[in-house]
Amino acid sequence: xxxxxxxxxxxxxxxxxxxxxxxxxxxxxxxxxxxxxxxxxxxxxxxxxxxxxxxxxxxxxxxxxxxxxxxxxxxxxxxxxxxxxxxxxxxxxxxxxxxxxxxxxxxxxxxxxxxxxxxxxxxxxxxxxxxxxxxxxxxxxxxxxxxxxxxxxxxxxxxxxxxxxxxxxxxxxxxxxxxxxxxxxxxxxxxxxxxxxxxxxxxxxxxxxxxxxxxxxxxxxxxxxxxxxxxxxxxxxxxxxxxxxxxxxxxxxxxxxxxxxxxxxxxxxxxxxxxxxxxxxxxxxxxxxxxxxxxxxxxxxxxxxxxxxxxxxxxxxxxxxxxxxxxxxxxxxxxxxxxxxxxxxxxxxxxxxxxxxxxxxxxxxxxxxxxxxxxxxxxxxxxxxxxxxxxxxxxxxxxxxxxxxxxxxxxxxxxxxxxxxxxxxxxxxxxxxxxxxxxxxxxxxxxx
Numbered sequence: 001x002x003x004x005x006x007x008x009x010x011x012x013x014x015x016x017x018x019x020x021x022x023x024x025x026x027x028x029x030x031x032x033x034x035x036x037x038x039x040x041x042x043x044x045x046x047x048x049x050x051x052x053x054x055x056x057x058x059x060x061x062x063x064x065x066x067x068x069x070x071x072x073x074x075x076x077x078x079x080x081x082x083x084x085x086x087x088x089x090x091x092x093x094x095x096x097x098x099x100x101x102x103x104x105x106x107x108x109x110x111x112x113x114x115x116x117x118x119x120x121x122x123x124x125x126x127x128x129x130x131x132x133x134x135x136x137x138x139x140x141x142x143x144x145x146x147x148x149x150x151x152x153x154x155x156x157x158x159x160x161x162x163x164x165x166x167x168x169x170x171x172x173x174x175x176x177x178x179x180x181x182x183x184x185x186x187x188x189x190x191x192x193x194x195x196x197x198x199x200x201x202x203x204x205x206x207x208x209x210x211x212x213x214x215x216x217x218x219x220x221x222x223x224x225x226x227x228x229x230x231x232x233x234x235x236x237x238x239x240x241x242x243x244x245x246x247x248x249x250x251x252x253x254x255x256x257x258x259x260x261x262x263x264x265x266x267x268x269x270x271x272x273x274x275x276x277x278x279x280x281x282x283x284x285x286x287x288x289x290x291x292x293x294x295x296x297x298x299x300x301x302x303x304x305x306x307x308x309x310x311x312x313x314x315x316x317x318x319x320x321x322x323x324x325x326x327x328x329x330x331x332x333x334x335x336x337x338x339x340x341x342x343x344x345x346x347x348x349x350x351x352x353x354x355x356x357x358x359x360x361x362x363x364x365x366x367x368x369x370x371x372x373x374x375x376x377x378x379x380x381x382x383x384x385x386x387x388x389x390x391x392x393x394x395x396x397x398x399x400x401x402x403x404x405x406x407x408x409x410x411x412x413x414x415x416x417x418x419x420x421x422x423x424x425x426x427x428x429x430x431x432x433x434x435x436x437x438x439x440x441x442x443x444x445x446x447x448x
Contacts, residue, residue, distance in 0.1 A: 031091035031134075032407060032448060034059070037125045039068040042406040043358040047309070047319050049409070049447075050189050054270050057182040061168055061224055063156030064125055064132030071126075081129070089125025093118075097443040099198040103436030105383055112198045114141055117443070120149060131155045142197065148214060148241050150188060151175050165226035172220050172234065176213040177262045180222065180232060183277050185305040185323040186264075188213070191351045191365050192397055194411050199439035200383050203421055204369055204391030206329040206345050207254070208262075208283050208301040215240055215254065218262065230279070232264035238287075249292040253336065257296055260285035266305075273311040280304050288335045295334040303327040316357060324350035329371075338377045345371035345391065358403060365397040378421070382430040390422025395434075409445040414438070 030042050030049030038059075042049065045056030052060065059066055067085065074082035097117040104110035116139070123135040136149035152174040160167035172180045179188040187209045205211055220234025238247060238256045249255035266279030282302035288294050305325040312318045327347040334341065351365040375389030395417040402410045420434035421427050427434055 033089035033091040063154040083129040091122040093120040094446045099196040102438040169223040185307040196441040202393035230266040234262040235259040257286045278306045297335045298332040301329045319355040321353040343372040363399040369393045385428035387422035387427045394419045407447040411443045413441040
């Protein structure tokens with residue numbers, strides 16, 4: 001949910017303004033090019049977007065390649081084969097929104113329309129017999145430019161065997177740890193599924209919880225054994241979009257030294273009316289701040305998650321969902337200016353959701369971030385500052401989403417804070433209270 005990483009004191013003034021633009025970036029995963037490719041409605045893969053059904057998880061696992069529509073084929077024999085969709089797998093998502101916070105941000109208007117908030121273009125679908133993609137480019141109205149967004153390119157094999165049991169396996173090339181995941185309990189596709197980029201967001205957040213999104217490039221392998229055990233291993237390097245190549249690191253607070261290994265292990269079980277997943281994921285990296293040489297910070301994020309979906313056949317196949325994740329980040333800051341070297345962050349999130357068919361869903365979510373205090377790492381500043389360097393933030397989210405058609409979504413979302421950046425009252429030492437950042441967010445999404 002919180003897409004920030006540790007900020008240096010030197011960078012804080014420059015980056016705090018960018019946080020308002022980058023903290024809550026909407027994301028999408030249900031795109032019509034998949035429906036055009038498979039000949040299936042969006043509801044075959046999604047309870048409501050972007051939440052995947054068991055069939056949707058299988059479609060992603062197998063490289064986005066399942067197709068029923070015409071393809072261009074060539075007999076292999078002694079020549080290279082060809083398996084190409086007749087239509088280019090392109091889609092568009094258009095978002096427009098309104099945001100109002102309980103207390104205005106000083107010097108700015110309250111009640112903000114964004115038309116659009118974002119527009120995303122997708123190359124999403126089969127590229128070849130065993131290769132497919134989810135590739136997203138997004139226009140940000142506040143920054144007034146397009147930029148590369150979540151991307152997962154896969155090559156998959158579906159006919160493997162291990163210990164006599166079926167094995168689906170593959171390779172992933174992606175730019176966001178957890179974007180390759182199959183469940184909605186990990187950060188890249190986790191709740192909230194849509195978010196404002198107008199209301200203030202908390203300063204502290206684990207790197208794996210969005211802090212590396214679209215700022216790295218990684219390649220890894222994955223597998224699903226016996227339809228139960230899912231495993232992923234990916235290595236990442238820094239890849240700063242918009243910066244010159246080769247990377248000199250001067251743009252950014254996080255510059256991965258060597259390789260950053262990411263791991264994922266999950267166990268799932270599925271029956272006629274139930275599916276359940278429990279797992280763990282994490283990443284370890286060493287980084288230098290503002291360069292590619294010198295003393296190195298160390299970060300280790302490990303996490304546990306679960307997801308449970310219950311289909312209710314006596315209630316017209318409505319679906320009840322529970323999700324949760326816990327992230328622990330341990331860090332040793334040598335390159336980043338801080339009063340103390342050793343820090344930790346604890347992130348806890350959980351949601352309960354009810355789907356009335358595929359038209360309406362309601363969600364209640366709770367979130368909490370706690371950790372080590374450090375007045376240099378989390379300095380005082382109006383709105384974005386932290387009380388006594390304390391990163392604690394706690395709150396709740398109420399969400400109602402209505403899909404009158406499967407490619408048109410309307411959302412109303414309320415986010416409330418009981419604590420924000422370390423305090424409930426005067427948290428920034430400039431007179432702002434935590435509940436002043438409570439926000440009402442209304443969004444209309446058109447997918448075509």
